Each structure stands twice: as structure tokens, then as C-alpha cells.
Amino acid sequence: xxxxxxxxxxxxxxxxxxxxxxxxxxxxxxxxxxxxxxxxxxxxxxxxxxxxxxxxxxxxxxxxxxxxxxxxxxxxxxxxxxxxxxxxxxxxxxxxxxxxxxxxxxxxxxxxxxxxxxxxxxxxxxxxxxxxxxxxxxxxxxxxxxxxxxxxxxxxxxxxxxxxxxxxxxxxxxxxxxxxxxxxxxxxxxxxxxxxxxxxxxxxxxxxxxxxxxxxxxxxxxxxxxxxxxxxxxxxxxxxxxxxxxxxxxxxxxxx
Numbered sequence: 238x239x240x241x242x243x244x245x246x247x248x249x250x251x252x253x254x255x256x257x258x259x260x261x262x263x264x265x266x267x268x269x270x271x272x273x274x275x276x277x278x279x280x281x282x283x284x285x286x287x288x289x290x291x292x293x294x295x296x297x298x299x300x301x302x303x304x305x306x307x308x309x310x311x312x313x314x315x316x317x318x319x320x321x322x323x324x325x326x327x328x329x330x331x332x333x334x335x336x337x338x339x340x341x342x343x344x345x346x347x348x349x350x351x352x353x354x355x356x357x358x359x360x361x362x363x364x365x366x367x368x369x370x371x372x373x374x375x376x377x378x379x380x381x382x383x384x385x386x387x388x389x390x391x392x393x394x395x396x397x398x399x400x401x402x403x404x405x406x407x408x409x410x411x412x413x414x415x416x417x418x419x420x421x422x423x424x425x426x427x428x429x430x431x432x433x434x435x436x437x438x439x440x441x442x443x444x445x446x447x448x449x450x451x452x453x454x455x456x457x458x459x460x461x462x463x464x465x466x467x468x469x470x471x472x473x474x475x476x477x478x479x480x481x482x483x484x485x486x487x488x489x490x491x492x493x
Contacts, residue, residue: 239445240286242266242312242355244293244348245319247274250361250417252281253437254316254444259284263445266309268302268319293319293344294330296487303351314357314444317345317396323385327378334486335378341392346399346483350491354410359443360400362393362414362457362466369394371469373482395479397457397466402476404455406491411454414466415439418459436460 241258245251246267258265264286269275275282275290282288287309291302306312321340328336334343345360368390375381376395378388396414403412417436439461442451450461457466469475484490 238262238264239313240264240266240310241314241316241444242268242289242306242352243316243318243440243444244268244344245270246281247278250437250440251316251318252278254318254440255281255285257437257441258445261441261445266306266312270319294321294336294339296330296332296339296343296347299344299347300351303348306348307351307353311353312355314359315348315352315355316359316361316440316444317348318359318361318440319344320361321389323389325385327383327388333377335388337388337392338376338378338395341389342395342399343483343487345396346491347487347489349399349403350487350489354407354492356410357444358400358403358410358412359440360396360412360414361440362397362400362416363389364416364418364459365390366393366397366470367467369467369469371467371472371475373478376482377486394467394469395483398470398472398476398479399483401455401466401470402480405473405476406480406493408454411443411452413443413454413456413458415443416457416459416464 243251246255247269255265255267266287267285269290289305291298321337330339400412400414
């Protein structure tokens with residue numbers, strides 16, 4: 238039995254992964270952005286090992302969320318499932334960051350830096366990371382003209398590179414990314430052609446699977462099969478630059 242924390246687990250892939258892992262007998266801590274979202278969890282809240290609330294677009298709430306999870310005890314696995322898709326304009330967080338960057342990249346970084354180190358880390362990515370710009374010159378979109386799909390693609394490239402950096406820097410931790418495909422969640426829309434079940438089952442498998450493949454690190458996974466990420470993801474210099482940039486923006490250093 239494993240203790241697993243899943244961000245963004247009130248709907249879609251996160252909720253489905255939580256249900257699957259709970260059914261397998263694991264202790265799952267679920268996360269909601271607000272108390273209202275938490276109230277919608279229903280039977281999952283009753284079966285979960287804990288319910289934590291915090292808006293990942295807000296730095297203070299993200300740090301408080303890490304403290305709350307730590308108080309529950311060390312997690313064996315953390316699934317960074319929460320995410321924001323395309324936004325028609327640059328929506329700023331209280332700290333002035335684009336919300337897409339804050340939720341998709343800064344929050345996973347902050348939680349990873351502040352949570353008691355788990356044995357496994359699973360990050361949600363997208364095939365759109367291949368369209369991301371491997372440059373850190375303006376990741377906050379302060380000078381560039383806002384482009385919704387580019388901002389999302391950039392965020393997924395950054396979090397994918399971060400996950401690969403962790404697989405190298407923390408050899409005792411299994412760090413992987415999951416590309417669920419274009420699945421019919423509220424984010425993906427009802428017409429999305431990919432398999433929702435395979436998307437969440439891959440997350441659950443990497444978080445708690447006992448076979449050798451599930452225990453490996455530094456993988457880009459799609460429906461439980463390895464795929465090759467964008468070339469920049471495997472660039473060690475780019476990985477390190479991403480970690481340095483995120484530490485600078487968040488003012489929180491990644492532990493050695």
C-alpha cells in the first residue's frame with residue numbers, strides 16, 4: 238500500500254487516477270483548488286486519506302498546501318496532475334505571473350522543492366510540448382505578444398524538462414512524465430479522440446505499479462509506452478537552466 242498525493246483531483250484525469258488508486262487499496266490524498274471544489278468530491282473524499290485545498294495559481298496557497306501535505310506524512314508518490322490549458326489573454330496571478338506558467342510549472346516546482354521527498358514523481362505533460370520554445374528569455378510573457386497555444390506549449394516543455402532534470406539530480410527518485418493524449422476531459426472537450434482510461438491508468442501505474450517499467454525514471458510515457466520527447470528535454474544544459482530559472486522566479490531553491 239502506497240501513500241499518494243494527486244494535485245487537481247476533483248475532475249478529469251486526476252479524479253479518475255484517484256478513484257483507481259483508492260480501489261487498489263492505496264492511501265490517496267486528493268487536492269481541490271477551493272472548498273467548493275472539495276465539496277464536489279463526494280464519495281472520493283470519504284474514501285481518501287485526506288483532502289487538501291489550495292489554489293496553485295497563488296504562491297502562498299501553494300506553499301501552505303505543501304506544509305499541509307507534509308503534516309499528513311511523507312508521500313510515497315506525488316502526481317502533479319493539475320493544469321491550466323489555453324487562455325485567451327495573459328491572466329496574471331497575485332504575484333504577476335501568467336496563470337498558465339504558475340499552475341503548470343511554478344506550482345509543481347514549489348511543491349517538489351517543499352514536500353518531503355517521495356520515491357516517485359509523476360508530471361503531466363502534453364504532446365504540445367514539442368511546439369514549446371526552448372528559450373528562457375521571456376517565460377513570463379512580459380515582452381512577447383500573448384499567444385495562448387504557445388504559452389501552453391512552453392509551459393509543458395518547461396515542466397517536462399524539469400521532470401527530466403529531477404531524474405538526473407535525484408537518482409533515488411523515480412521521476413517521469415505522462416502524455417495522456419488529447420482526452421475527453423473538460424479541458425480536452427467531448428470530441429477528443431484519445432483514450433481517457435489509458436491516460437489516467439498510466440499516471441496510476443507510474444505512481445504505484447510494482448513492475449520494473451513502472452519503477453524506472455526519466456521516461457516520457459504515452460499509454461504505458463515510452464515515447465521520445467522533444468530534443469531540448471534531454472539537453473542537460475537546458476534542464477539545469479530551467480531549474481535555475483524556476484528557483485529564481487519562485488525564490489525557492491531545489492534541494493540537492
